[in-house]
Amino acid sequence: xxxNKKFLLLTVLAVFSLVLAACGFGGGDSSSKPKDExxxxxxxxxxxxxxxxxxxxxxxxxxxxxxxxxTDTTSGVIxxxxxxxxxxxxxxxxxxxAAAESWEVSEDLKTYTFKLRDAKWSNGDPxxxxxxxxxxxxxxxxxxxxxxxxxxxxxxxxxxxxxxxxSADDVGVKAExxxxxxxxxxxxxPYFLELTAxxxxxxxxxxxxxxxxxxYTDAGENFVTNGPFxxxxxxxxxxxxxxxxxxxxxxxxxxxxxxxxxxxESEATAVTMFKGGEIxxxxxPFQTVALxxxxxxxxxxxxxxxxxxxxxxxxxxxxxxxxxNANIRKALALALDxxxxxxxxxxxxxxxxxxxxxxxxxxxxxDRGYYKDNDIEGAKAALEAGMKELGITNPADxxxxxxxxxSEAHAAIAQYVQEGWTKNLGITVSLDNSEWQVYLEKLxxxxxxxxxxxxxxxxxxAYTFLEMYxxxxxxxNDTGWENAEYKKLLDQSNTEADPAKRLELLKQAESIAVSxxxxxxxxxxxxxxVIQDYVKDMKADILGNxxxxxxxxxx
Amino acid sequence: xxxxILKRLMYILLALFVIVTVTFFxxxxxxxxxxxxxxxxxxxIEEKLNETYGLNNPWYIQYKDYLIDTATFNFxxxxxxxxxxxxxxxxxxxxxxxxxxxEAMLLAIGFGILIGVVSALYHNKFPDYLATSFAVLFISxxxxxxxxxxxxxxxxxxxxxxxxxxxxxxxxxLPALAIALTHMGFIAKLTRSSxxxxxxxxxxxxxxxxxxxxxxxxxxxxLRNALLPVVTYLGPLTxxxxxxxxxxxxxxxxxxxxxxxxxxxxxxxxxxxMGTTVFFSIILxxxxxxxxxxxxxxxxxxxxxxxxx
Numbered sequence: 001x002x003x004n005k006k007f008l009l010l011t012v013l014a015v016f017s018l019v020l021a022a023c024g025f026g027g028g029d030s031s032s033k034p035k036d037e038x039x040x041x042x043x044x045x046x047x048x049x050x051x052x053x054x055x056x057x058x059x060x061x062x063x064x065x066x067x068x069x070x071t072d073t074t075s076g077v078i079x080x081x082x083x084x085x086x087x088x089x090x091x092x093x094x095x096x097x098a099a100a101e102s103w104e105v106s107e108d109l110k111t112y113t114f115k116l117r118d119a120k121w122s123n124g125d126p127x128x129x130x131x132x133x134x135x136x137x138x139x140x141x142x143x144x145x146x147x148x149x150x151x152x153x154x155x156x157x158x159x160x161x162x163x164x165x166x167s168a169d170d171v172g173v174k175a176e177x178x179x180x181x182x183x184x185x186x187x188x189x190p191y192f193l194e195l196t197a198x199x200x201x202x203x204x205x206x207x208x209x210x211x212x213x214x215x216y217t218d219a220g221e222n223f224v225t226n227g228p229f230x231x232x233x234x235x236x237x238x239x240x241x242x243x244x245x246x247x248x249x250x251x252x253x254x255x256x257x258x259x260x261x262x263x264x265e266s267e268a269t270a271v272t273m274f275k276g277g278e279i280x281x282x283x284x285p286f287q288t289v290a291l292x293x294x295x296x297x298x299x300x301x302x303x304x305x306x307x308x309x310x311x312x313x314x315x316x317x318x319x320x321x322x323x324x325n326a327n328i329r330k331a332l333a334l335a336l337d338x339x340x341x342x343x344x345x346x347x348x349x350x351x352x353x354x355x356x357x358x359x360x361x362x363x364x365x366x367d368r369g370y371y372k373d374n375d376i377e378g379a380k381a382a383l384e385a386g387m388k389e390l391g392i393t394n395p396a397d398x399x400x401x402x403x404x405x406x407s408e409a410h411a412a413i414a415q416y417v418q419e420g421w422t423k424n425l426g427i428t429v430s431l432d433n434s435e436w437q438v439y440l441e442k443l444x445x446x447x448x449x450x451x452x453x454x455x456x457x458x459x460x461x462a463y464t465f466l467e468m469y470x471x472x473x474x475x476x477n478d479t480g481w482e483n484a485e486y487k488k489l490l491d492q493s494n495t496e497a498d499p500a501k502r503l504e505l506l507k508q509a510e511s512i513a514v515s516x517x518x519x520x521x522x523x524x525x526x527x528x529x530v531i532q533d534y535v536k537d538m539k540a541d542i543l544g545n546x547x548x549x550x551x552x553x554x555x
Numbered sequence: 556x557x558x559x560i561l562k563r564l565m566y567i568l569l570a571l572f573v574i575v576t577v578t579f580f581x582x583x584x585x586x587x588x589x590x591x592x593x594x595x596x597x598x599x600i601e602e603k604l605n606e607t608y609g610l611n612n613p614w615y616i617q618y619k620d621y622l623i624d625t626a627t628f629n630f631x632x633x634x635x636x637x638x639x640x641x642x643x644x645x646x647x648x649x650x651x652x653x654x655x656x657x658e659a660m661l662l663a664i665g666f667g668i669l670i671g672v673v674s675a676l677y678h679n680k681f682p683d684y685l686a687t688s689f690a691v692l693f694i695s696x697x698x699x700x701x702x703x704x705x706x707x708x709x710x711x712x713x714x715x716x717x718x719x720x721x722x723x724x725x726x727x728x729l730p731a732l733a734i735a736l737t738h739m740g741f742i743a744k745l746t747r748s749s750x751x752x753x754x755x756x757x758x759x760x761x762x763x764x765x766x767x768x769x770x771x772x773x774x775x776x777x778l779r780n781a782l783l784p785v786v787t788y789l790g791p792l793t794x795x796x797x798x799x800x801x802x803x804x805x806x807x808x809x810x811x812x813x814x815x816x817x818x819x820x821x822x823x824x825x826x827x828x829m830g831t832t833v834f835f836s837i838i839l840x841x842x843x844x845x846x847x848x849x850x851x852x853x854x855x856x857x858x859x860x861x862x863x864x
Contacts, residue, residue: 057808064637071592145604147596163599217638236639236647237810238721262720264808268703269719272711276718437587437823444591453593475595 052256052553054535055279057264059287061237065223066216067202068139068146073544076199077285078240078261081548082225083202086114086132086181087193093309093460093541095193099127099203099226100181109188109497110156114181119249121205122230123221129175131203134210137161137168139200148200151458154189188497191461198458228254228549237263242548255552261286268293274530280553283529284308285544291409294347294528302530305349307360309542310456310525311465313353314402314417315443318518319480322398323449327386329517332400332450334371335379335424336417338522345412348528353521356510357462360524360542363503364462370514376424383425395426403432403451405439410452413522443478453478454525457543462506466490469513481518556851563847567840574836575625575829579618582828589634589823608634608825621829630830635822641830644815649834651721652799652811658731659796663738668785670739671746672773675781678751686743693740699802702733706806719808730807734800738792742785749781783854790846794839 062075067083070076086103087095097103101117119127136155139146140162153159155173160166172184185192195201205224209215215222219234219241228250229242242259245251262279264270267290274282283289283304289297297303316323316332323329338352352373357364372378383395392398402418404410411433418429434442442448457464468476470487489509496502513519527540534555540546590596590604605611608631609620624630630641674686693701709729710716716729753759754777762772799813816835819827 061636063635066637069637071594142599142603145600145607147590147592147600147604149600150597162597214638235810236644237814262808263810264719265805265814266719266808269706269806269808272706273718276711276714278718435587436821437585437591440591440593441586441588444595455593475598 053258053260054256054281054548054551054553055260055262056281056286057262057270057273057279058240059263059265059267061263062240064216065231065234067199067204068135068144068148069216070199071147073285077546078231078242079199079202080227080545081229081242081259082227082231082245083199084119084227085198085201085203086116086196088547089194089197089460089541089543089545091539091541093194093543093545095197098197099132100196103193109190110185112183112185112192113176114183116179116181117249119226120247121208121224121226122245122247123205123208123224124247125205125207125224126178127203127205127226128178129181130178131206132181132201133173133175134206135202135204136173137171138204140171141168146200151195151198151200154185154187154192154195156184156186158186187494189494190499190502191459191463194459194461228547229256229259232258239263250549254549256548259548274532277532280532280535281529281538283531284527284540285546289528289530291347297530298347304527304529304531304539306527306529306540307351307358307542308456308525308527308540308544309358309360309460310454310544311353311356311358312350312413312452312454312522312525313356314450314520314522315453315479316518316520317446317449317451317480319446320449322390322400325386325390326516327382327389328398329520331379331383331386331425332421333379333517333520334375334382335421336520336522337374337420339373340420341413341416342523345416346409346523348526350523350526353523355514356519356521357465357506358457358524361457361462361465362460364507368507368510370511379425383427396428398425398427400427400429401432401449402429403434403439403442403448405436405452406433414452417522444475446478446480450520451478456525460543462503462510463490463493466506466509466513469518479518481513481516483512483516486512560844560848563844567837567844570840571625571833571836575622575833576618578829578832579621582823582825583614583617585823587823589825591823610825625829625833628833630833631826633819633824633827635819635824635827641826644827645812645830645834648799648810648812648815651809652804652813653797655727655731655734655804655809655811656793656797656799658727659734659738660793662731662735663742663792663796664785664789666735667739667742668746668778668782670743672750672778674743674747675750675754676769676773678754683747687747690740690743690747693736694744696736698733698737698800699806701736702730702803702806705729705733719806721807721809726807726809730803730809733803733806734796738796741788745784745788746781749784750777753777753781779853783850786846786849786853789849790843791839793842794835798835798838 058074058077060074062078063072064070064075065078067079070079084098086098086100088098090096099116099119100114103112103114105112116127116129121127136152138144139149140152140158142162142164149162155171157166157170157172161168161171174182176182203226208222208224212222219231223231225231225245228245228248230245231240232243233239233241240261242261244254244257248254264273264287267288270282270287271290271293273279294303316329318324342350342352351359354373355368355370359365387395387398400421402414404414414431418431421427421429443451455465467490468474469481470490472480472482486509489505493502493505496505527544529540531538534553536552536554538546538551590601609617633639633641633644670686670690674683677683706718706729710718717726720726759772759777762776799811801813801817804811804813812831815827816831819831
């Protein structure tokens with residue numbers, strides 16, 4: 001037995017030491033390091049830059065760093081800084097020339113001819129027009145399962161190809177020569193240049209990625225980019241390191257040498273890291289500033305607040321017995337103290353939402369005056385009318401179930417709203433919390449009465465906020481509401497070439513939806529962030545993107 | 556012994572089969588889909604996605620495919636993390652959790668037994684009260700609170716350790732401690748009570764009467780017998796700590812396996828759910844088996860038999 005025991009002890013020890021030696025720390029980094037970092041070719045550029053290293057954290061591992069497959073913010077923030085589309089958005093989210101040097105638009109606004117500048121991929125290949133044609137058709141190819149392909153539907157024939165009804169040859173994008181890309185649109189689309197800055201519109205280096213299905217899953221020689229930064233290292237679930245791209249056409253303007261992006265899921269940890277000086281920026285779109293840290297940052301004057309083109313709203317199920325009544329919906333919309341909610345609960349100086357399109361969107365800045373915030377009298381009158389129509393005499397019999405998905409903030413907001421509705425209208429409000437996936441299914445199946453949702457604009461135009469309610473069948477509608485007049489106005493706006501008239505049509509559409517209350521907008525989001533004072537020129541645009549191209553770290 | 560182990564291996568296979576089956580059906584019963592998101596995409600793409608991952612097939616075909624995949628340890632690609640295989644995800648994150656887990660185990664077992672022995676030796680005296688109080692405190696305060704407190708005071712305020720991350724040994728100390736403390740408390744209590752029991756037995760009294768020193772008695776005689784309950788606890792403990800603690804890994808931003816266990820379920824990432832479940836089950840079942848084998852080593856009275864008497 002003694003012999004046995006010694007043997008066992010030795011084995012256990014051997015296994016332990018083997019294991020400890022084998023795993024080490026930061027597991028597997030050697031394999032994910034690029035074999036050829038291409039540093040030699042970039043040495044001259046590197047000496048001209050002022051240098052600098054930026055440390056930030058994101059909330060999670062980016063699910064996909066393929067421009068045509070990414071759907072989430074975390075992937076988006078890395079793609080924004082590694083890939084460059086024909087245009088890019090400036091600080092006001094207006095499109096400016098990027099991979100394209102210039103463009104011409106035909107009279108009917110349906111044909112765009114882009115001239116590409118002399119730019120290179122990070123491996124030295126020239127960026128050519130066919131890289132764009134290839135990338136867009138790749139995204140539209142239904143076999144490639146791009147969940148965001150529909151953002152390319154403004155292009156002629158794109159929807160048909162993606163639906164499996166048309167062919168790639170009929171898609172309105174063609175590389176005339178190496179430097180000329182001609183795009184034909186289905187309709188005049190005034191925000192098309194904004195769209196070309198979106199990640200799904202980014203080019204792919206056809207030579208490198210074709211036939212190499214996993215090029216985007218790890219850093220390395222296959223991860224070729226044409227933006228200001230290259231993906232230098234990707235330790236899954238741990239860290240991403242971006243390095244300045246020496247081949248980038250505008251590399252002189254890029255000040256940062258390195259961007260270290262840690263993955264820190266816990267918002268509280270991120271706050272501690274910021275306070276401890278381990279990270280230089282905390283806030284959207286990287287990682288959210290924790291709700292309970294906001295007051296502290298506000299008190300010491302370090303919290304930055306920027307407008308954002310996104311809205312927090314309650315959707316109302318118009319197929320339900322109670323919320324199917326327009327007057328009841330109106331009562332709920334009016335009896336909401338949005339300003340109180342913002343001051344007491346969300347605390348980020350959000351703007352009370354009294355329309356569907358955020359005031360950060362171009363052309364929608366002014367107050368459209370659809371209704372007043374916290375209009376109790378109006379709400380009571382509407383409730384009265386609604387109860388009459390439904391044959392209810394006691395307001396307590398108006399039973400509203402308010403649904404939200406699991407989150408501290410959503411719960412706090414729902415409780416605030418519940419209290420307001422109960423107190424001001426005397427109706428019965430219950431709360432219903434479910435886990436995210438269950439919640440989405442409930443909304444999709446119209447198995448709810450009132451439910452929360454947020455919506456961030458994909459591009460800087462009102463259409464991205466209005467389009468989802470065009471028909472009840474739209475997958476994003478979730479309210480069962482539709483209105484022929486509304487749909488007609490949206491369709492008209494699509495073929496209207498005069499921007500001012502088009503804006504008018506969209507506002508008319510908004511006024512129809514707002515007067516029937518399939519949604520109750522609550523607030524327009526703001527972007528909250530805290531930045532160390534040695535970081536310069538780092539600010540999110542209204543779509544919540546941050547370009548790191550001109551960010552400087554001066555310490 | 557061999558017969559016994561073979562029999563146990565059969566049971567393990569049977570248990571795995573049951574686990575895979577139950578997980579499969581629970582997964583399918585839960586509402587939601589791996590592709591659902593705030594923003595809907597064209598129905599034809601969803602259709603294609605379902606087709607690609609075989610989610611359009613009737614349940615018995617999917618079940619059969621799962622059984623085959625599980626038997627060959629091929630869990631396929633994650634449905635959330637594009638083009639990343641479940642096996643890669645496990646093999647990247649497991650070493651991290653394993654390192655952390657082993658550190659936590661060594662701390663928990665080493666200090667747990669030490670505290671337990673000390674408090675048994677000084678039964679009803681000050682060191683006993685002190686040790687028992689600590690043990691109770693460690694058991695009752697949840698690990699995420701301890702983790703948060705240690706992070707705030709030891710890392711942020713005092714700057715003794717890094718706040719979070721996984722870049723070297725010093726990064727592992729606080730999280731390992733956070734995982735270890737609860738178990739340390741348990742082991743201390745188990746050791747203490749079984750030591751006290753042994754102390755009242757005849758052979759200890761005999762040894763004392765012979766004038767053998769008290770530490771010698773502990774190490775020569777009592778401890779070995781007292782450790783049996785602790786060893787029982789080691790099986791599930793090993794499986795639990797080496798496969799990662801979700802909450803501690805989350806607080807310290809450690810790229811371990813714990814998060815895949817939890818997040819794959821939130822994401823309805825079916826392939827990863829199956830992969831991590833099977834992986835965890837195997838570790839748990841084998842840890843229990845090894846503990847049972849260890850029994851016979853520690854206590855020769857226990858005989859392992861494969862067949863009935």
